[in-house]
Amino acid sequence: xxxxxxxRIARSFVATGALGVALALQFGxxxxxxxxxxxxxxxxxxxxxxxxxxxxxxxxxxxxxxxRITGQVYPASQLGSIPRQVEGTQFGSIQCEVVPPEFxxxxxxxxxxMASPGLVHSLAEGQKVAxxxxxxxxxxxxxxxxxxxxxxxxMSEPSDVVTKNPIRTLADFKGKKIRIxxxxxxxxxxxxxxxxxxxxxxxxxxPAIQQGAIDGAVTGMGPITHMHFIDAAKFVTMTNQPSIxxxxxxxxxxxxxxxxxxxxxxxxxxxxxxxxxxxxxxxxRAKAEANYTATxxxxxxxxxxxxxxxxxxxxxxxxxxxxxxxxxxxxxxxxTDAAARAAQGPSQ
Numbered sequence: 067x068x069x070x071x072x073x074r075i076a077r078s079f080v081a082t083g084a085l086g087v088a089l090a091l092q093f094g095x096x097x098x099x100x101x102x103x104x105x106x107x108x109x110x111x112x113x114x115x116x117x118x119x120x121x122x123x124x125x126x127x128x129x130x131x132x133x134r135i136t137g138q139v140y141p142a143s144q145l146g147s148i149p150r151q152v153e154g155t156q157f158g159s160i161q162c163e164v165v166p167p168e169f170x171x172x173x174x175x176x177x178x179x180m181a182s183p184g185l186v187h188s189l190a191e192g193q194k195v196a197x198x199x200x201x202x203x204x205x206x207x208x209x210x211x212x213x214x215x216x217x218x219x220x221m222s223e224p225s226d227v228v229t230k231n232p233i234r235t236l237a238d239f240k241g242k243k244i245r246i247x248x249x250x251x252x253x254x255x256x257x258x259x260x261x262x263x264x265x266x267x268x269x270x271x272x273p274a275i276q277q278g279a280i281d282g283a284v285t286g287m288g289p290i291t292h293m294h295f296i297d298a299a300k301f302v303t304m305t306n307q308p309s310i311x312x313x314x315x316x317x318x319x320x321x322x323x324x325x326x327x328x329x330x331x332x333x334x335x336x337x338x339x340x341x342x343x344x345x346x347x348x349x350x351r352a353k354a355e356a357n358y359t360a361t362x363x364x365x366x367x368x369x370x371x372x373x374x375x376x377x378x379x380x381x382x383x384x385x386x387x388x389x390x391x392x393x394x395x396x397x398x399x400x401x402t403d404a405a406a407r408a409a410q411g412p413s414q
Contacts, residue, residue: 103324105137107162108145108154110268114288115222115350116312117141119343120164123218123314126335131328137161142293147267148248156213158317164218167205167313168249169267174208176397178249180311182384184377185405189351192221192309193344194408201404204397205313215321217336218314220343223351224306228290229282230275232301232364236372236379245271245283252284252308255383259376268293275299286310287354296363303366305373307380314340 107124109117120139127135145151145160148169154160156173168178186192195201196219206216233239240260246252253263264280271283276298289295290302314336321329359365368376388398 100134102133103135103320103328105135105161105320106145106159107137107139107164108143108151108160109139109141109164110143110148110151111289111292112142113292114286115343115347116164118346118350119218119220119312119314119339120162122342123162123164123335123339126339127331130331130335135324135328135331143267143269147269149267155315155317156209158213158319160317161320162217162314162316164312164314166222166247166310167208167219168247168251170209170214170313170315171248171250173212173214175250175391175394176204176208177313178251179388179394179397179401180205180313181247181249181251181308182387182398182401183251183255183308183380185384185401186221186309186408187306189221189223189348191405191408192311193347194411195401195404196220196311196340198404198407200400204400209315210318213318214315215318216313216315217333218312218340220312220340220347222310222312222347223286223288223354225284225286225308225310226290226305227282227284227303228275228295228299229301229303230299231281232366233282233303234366235368236375242281243279245274245280245285247284250387251383254387255308255380256284258379258383272298284308286351287358288350290363291354291357296358296361300363301366302358302363303368305368305376307377 105124105127107120109120111117117139124137124139143151145154148165151160151163151165152170155163168181170177186195202219205219208216227233227244236259243262243264244256245266246256246263248265256263266274268285268289271285272293272295274280275282282299316332321332324332355365384398388394
């Protein structure tokens, strides 16, 4: 009888323990459902396409998560220069950055692939390339081993050159110090034009022009207008190259701390807002061009012959630079193949 009673007691303890484990798991799951996660999103621009994407992305996530993810967008490099934003997102003090990918070439050289001169020749082509499955698979996977998880990719606008003194011909480029993005594609391209390229974060550009440290900058019409470049540089040479793409990266550790359903929401909304920003980007570009001339700026177009020479000078940069690495060459083929498909397809 003692043996039987002991067995019953043992079974009772096992049953009680199993019930306790089950209740603990249910309690843990309930806690995970109730827990909220903070999301700080950083962008270098203000009242422009990247920060508009960031606000729409966050609003979608807050809605779809039922408030389990809440956050704030910090535009105009409030959380630091672009390199600091990249570091913050890598190491977790920032949960998401929305920046041109070429500023992350120190993490992986392939981040600069989208900055290849001549890759696309219109905003419509650029958006097709950004949504190409092979391009998205490549670009959003970069940096996975360095603390990043890509969730969005889109084209913001073509870039142009804003300067204190007018650049009306290719000869006018020679001897100028021009700010570029942190990209070998851009540095090689502008060196071929006789320019001294200076890699610089967006927030430092206007003071550098005002102080005479540089003669001008490669950037988009959005920042030129919304950051009041007209105060220091009233001339914009409409080169339309290279194109400015934007990537949204989240901190991988933060992403992996989310329950599975919230991870899916972050990925899904990042992709959805990359599509939703397309007509907004086109509208912003048109308004920026109109606003710049309305405030006294001059938009300069190279002559057809000069523009053709400009395009020809830059056309081989991507292929030449990508030869330096098999990985870079493989990635370059992926994005240029996508660009070829986009150019052949119907206009959006």
